[in-house]
Amino acid sequence: MYLVTAQEMRDLESYTINQLGIPGHVLMESAGRAVVDQIVKRFPNPKRVVVLAGTGNNGGDGFVVARWLAFRGWEVDLWLIGSAVKLTSDAKLYYHACEQLLSIHHAEKESEASLQAHLMMCDVIVDAMLGIGYSGMLREPFTSIVQWINQHAESYIFAVDMPTGVEADKGHVFPVALRVDETITFNCPKWGHYLLPGSKYCGKLKVVDIGITPAGHTKALTPNARLNDPNDWNMYLGGRKQWAHKGTYGHVLIIGGAKGTLGAVAMAGEAAYRMGSGLVTLTVPESQHEALAAKVTQEMIWSWPGKDHFLPEIAEELKTAFQRYDAVVCGPGLGRFPGEVRFIKEILQTVKRPLVLDADALNILAEHPHLMQFRANDCPTILTPHPGEMARLLRITTEEVERKRAAVALQLAYQTRSVVILKGRYTIIAFPDGKRVVNTTGSPALAKAGSGDILSGIIGSLLAQEIPVESAIQIAVYIHGRLGEEVDAHSALYRDLLDHIASIRQLLEPTNSPGN
Numbered sequence: 001m002y003l004v005t006a007q008e009m010r011d012l013e014s015y016t017i018n019q020l021g022i023p024g025h026v027l028m029e030s031a032g033r034a035v036v037d038q039i040v041k042r043f044p045n046p047k048r049v050v051v052l053a054g055t056g057n058n059g060g061d062g063f064v065v066a067r068w069l070a071f072r073g074w075e076v077d078l079w080l081i082g083s084a085v086k087l088t089s090d091a092k093l094y095y096h097a098c099e100q101l102l103s104i105h106h107a108e109k110e111s112e113a114s115l116q117a118h119l120m121m122c123d124v125i126v127d128a129m130l131g132i133g134y135s136g137m138l139r140e141p142f143t144s145i146v147q148w149i150n151q152h153a154e155s156y157i158f159a160v161d162m163p164t165g166v167e168a169d170k171g172h173v174f175p176v177a178l179r180v181d182e183t184i185t186f187n188c189p190k191w192g193h194y195l196l197p198g199s200k201y202c203g204k205l206k207v208v209d210i211g212i213t214p215a216g217h218t219k220a221l222t223p224n225a226r227l228n229d230p231n232d233w234n235m236y237l238g239g240r241k242q243w244a245h246k247g248t249y250g251h252v253l254i255i256g257g258a259k260g261t262l263g264a265v266a267m268a269g270e271a272a273y274r275m276g277s278g279l280v281t282l283t284v285p286e287s288q289h290e291a292l293a294a295k296v297t298q299e300m301i302w303s304w305p306g307k308d309h310f311l312p313e314i315a316e317e318l319k320t321a322f323q324r325y326d327a328v329v330c331g332p333g334l335g336r337f338p339g340e341v342r343f344i345k346e347i348l349q350t351v352k353r354p355l356v357l358d359a360d361a362l363n364i365l366a367e368h369p370h371l372m373q374f375r376a377n378d379c380p381t382i383l384t385p386h387p388g389e390m391a392r393l394l395r396i397t398t399e400e401v402e403r404k405r406a407a408v409a410l411q412l413a414y415q416t417r418s419v420v421i422l423k424g425r426y427t428i429i430a431f432p433d434g435k436r437v438v439n440t441t442g443s444p445a446l447a448k449a450g451s452g453d454i455l456s457g458i459i460g461s462l463l464a465q466e467i468p469v470e471s472a473i474q475i476a477v478y479i480h481g482r483l484g485e486e487v488d489a490h491s492a493l494y495r496d497l498l499d500h501i502a503s504i505r506q507l508l509e510p511t512n513s514p515g516n
């Protein structure tokens with residue numbers, strides 16, 4: 001499913017109106033009806049509702065909602081927030097229809113106390129004040145109304161398209177937005193539903209069709225962003241081939257594991273096996289070989305000569321060794337050590353297969369950005385920063401990363417010619433060709449040491465299985481998020497997450513896919 005900006009939505013709407021000849025008020029009627037369908041799904045029996053309508057087309061949808069809820073026997077208090085002379089022409093049509101049915105309250109003319117009394121008495125509030133047309137600093141009277149509802153109202157709140165105060169493109173909130181239980185949006189989700197802080201205000205998001213041309217219908221109407229959707233890649237998750245040998249599903253190399261953080265390579269290795277790899281090799285400095293050997297069972301170990309520091313003389317040996325693997329992950333528990341810059345340079349230069357850089361490999365890259373020049377353009381590189389690592393890579397603050405997640409992920413993808421996976425609630429995947437994918441799976445269980453190591457192991461495994469890079473990454477991020485949803489958010493250990501890989505993978509496999 002595509003993810004759109006307000007302008008892309010307007011383009012789709014005007015194509016529908018101007019090229020296809022469907023009048024705007026028909027779309028508005030469908031929008032309002034679709035919202036009513038969702039409301040009565042949640043509340044099958046008539047209730048008391050306050051509909052708050054602005055003067056733009058979002059308000060227009062609100063008038064349609066008010067009319068249809070009244071027809072269905074609901075007790076409707078309809079409030080116009082703003083001056084009736086400002087109503088758009090489509091909104092005016094439905095405003096007048098409502099005038100025949102209901103007595104419309106005008107916030108301009110009535111006291112705040114009267115609106116507040118209605119808001120206290122109702123079961124449901126419909127927020128049709130502002131939608132995708134809102135931008136900048138939220139003005140009065142919206143600020144006061146929103147603040148009051150957030151603090152006092154106990155009713156169930158539906159937002160039409162966007163919660164009032166959430167900006168559609170960047171998810172900005174200046175200074176307040178309405179916290180709602182459900183947001184019903186039209187045709188496509190908007191960026192603001194998934195970016196912080198806006199995403200925290202939206203509640204459950206429902207996307208409904210209202211007759212607007214679907215995104216992607218023509219090249220000119222094809223947005224560059226999508227939600228991570230299994231239908232885009234589940235064809236790569238077929239059954240295991242009957243005649244497979246251990247080389248069939250690829251050999252992954254995981255480089256990391258300094259003293260004190262050996263567990264990271266071990267976890268990444270286990271995740272790679274669970275995701276289907278036939279062979280997994282872990283690489284640590286020679287000094288850690290025995291400690292790691294005592295820890296792991298199924299993984300092979302190849303240690304680079306050196307006593308926790310990398311000597312340039314070893315470069316040749318590394319070059320030969322790296323040729324053996326189908327995908328390489330560098331970073332889990334890597335630590336910092338003398339010779340690290342040369343070490344990363346050799347990896348970037350020598351590994352011709354897909355390469356995932358994680359954890360300290362990213363921190364080394366942050367301090368030595370010139371290293372990326374050693375990576376050939378045609379060798380896929382994947383960077384998996386969390387917001388802190390991203391901040392170091394771009395030399396900005398973590399707050400800035402969180403405020404501009406979608407933009408900074410793309411910036412780093414362009415700068416490094418790499419695929420960037422910016423982790424966090426709604427992980428963003430940015431590709432160097434400008435495409436972006438927003439992942440919706442996940443839970444706070446993943447906010448724990450080991451989670452990133454598991455993700456990099458899963459990515460490495462899928463890449464070594466020669467699944468195309470774009471799909472492998474989306475599969476990995478999606479499954480990793482689903483693992484978090486399956487376990488107890490507080491107590492889960494890494495192995496609890498790994499225990500769910502099999503069942504989640506099976507659920508995602510296209511039906512009746514026999515191994516061959």
Ligand SMILES: NC(=O)C1=CN([C@@H]2O[C@H](COP(=O)(O)OP(=O)(O)OC[C@H]3O[C@@H](n4cnc5c(N)ncnc54)[C@H](O)[C@@H]3O)[C@@H](O)[C@H]2O)[C@H](O)CC1
Nearest residue numbers: 013028056057058130131132133134135136137138139161
């Ligand atoms: N294309 C579709 O998906 C359809 C959308 N519909 C609905 O229409 C709105 C968008 O309508 P629009 O008239 O463009 O904008 P809004 O009603 O969201 O907002 C305009 C309104 O907002 C005021 N405003 C702007 N900034 C601020 C601010 N900072 N503070 C206060 N007020 C502000 C501005 O003055 C205008 O009055 C979309 O969301 C859908 O709900 C159609 O009904 C169907 C097709």
Ligand SMILES: [K+]
Nearest residue numbers: 127130160162
């Ligand atoms: K709204």
